[in-house]
Amino acid sequence: MLRTGILLFVMFAATALPAQPRIPVLSFDELDKLMNQPNDTLYVFNFWATWCAPCIKELPHFDSLGRRYAGQKLKVVLVSLDFEDELETKLRPFAQKRKLRSTVVLLNPGRGGEWIDRVSPAWSGAIPATVFVRGSSATRDFYEKQFEFAELNTIVQQILGEQE
Numbered sequence: 001m002l003r004t005g006i007l008l009f010v011m012f013a014a015t016a017l018p019a020q021p022r023i024p025v026l027s028f029d030e031l032d033k034l035m036n037q038p039n040d041t042l043y044v045f046n047f048w049a050t051w052c053a054p055c056i057k058e059l060p061h062f063d064s065l066g067r068r069y070a071g072q073k074l075k076v077v078l079v080s081l082d083f084e085d086e087l088e089t090k091l092r093p094f095a096q097k098r099k100l101r102s103t104v105v106l107l108n109p110g111r112g113g114e115w116i117d118r119v120s121p122a123w124s125g126a127i128p129a130t131v132f133v134r135g136s137s138a139t140r141d142f143y144e145k146q147f148e149f150a151e152l153n154t155i156v157q158q159i160l161g162e163q164e
Contacts (some may be wrong), residue, residue, distance in 0.1 A: 023092055025084055025106045025124075028115040034077070035119075035133050041073040042159055043133040044152075047107075049081045050094045054146040055128040059098065063151040065156065066102045073135075076102040081127060084108050132159055145159065 026034070035045060046062050048055035056111040059078065066076040078100065082091045087106055095104050109115045116125045120142035123129055132155060141155065 011164055023080070023087060023095065023104050023106055025087065027110050028107065028109045028118070031079065031105070031107055032115075032118060035131070037133075037135060039073075040135045041075055042135065042156065043121075044074065044076045044156070045079055045131045045133065046076070046129050047079045047081060047129040047131075049127060050086075050090055051082070052127050058128055058147050059100065061147055063101050065148055065152050068153070072160075074160070078102050078104045080104060080106045081109075082106060090127065132156070136160060 008023075031045075035043065037043065044062065044065065046055075046058075048059065050056070062076050062078060068075070080091055084106060091106060093106075113125055116123050119129075119131055120140060122142050123144055126144055129142070129144045130138050130147065131143075141159065
């Protein structure tokens, strides 16, 4: 009887847990296509990693930004630079524990850092880094720094105001 109770508890607990988020692994070419969408949506790409303390501190601000502009033409994409072999053991549990609602992708850039200049020639490669891409205008605003929500929101308001 005790064994049956434990088994039922474990089965119930397993079904009560939220599903782990899907995190696709993208090559830089795939990410580049996403960064160059020919539409009028503002994309906010934040480059980060689970081992980067300033990155972790600012992640909730990007999630708040996505919630604030839900239903508008804004999409937040959190681009993890963690190692691909840690997707299941580190990145997915991290995203689930922090209840990240923004789209999370894992970048598998391949060899070398030549892709960094393709994101922005101003990027040294340090993280956190964020690029705001204005859809069809192909204009990019790049920042290599940690953000607070108010500053993120101000930048988004300025960009969206320019698009109207």
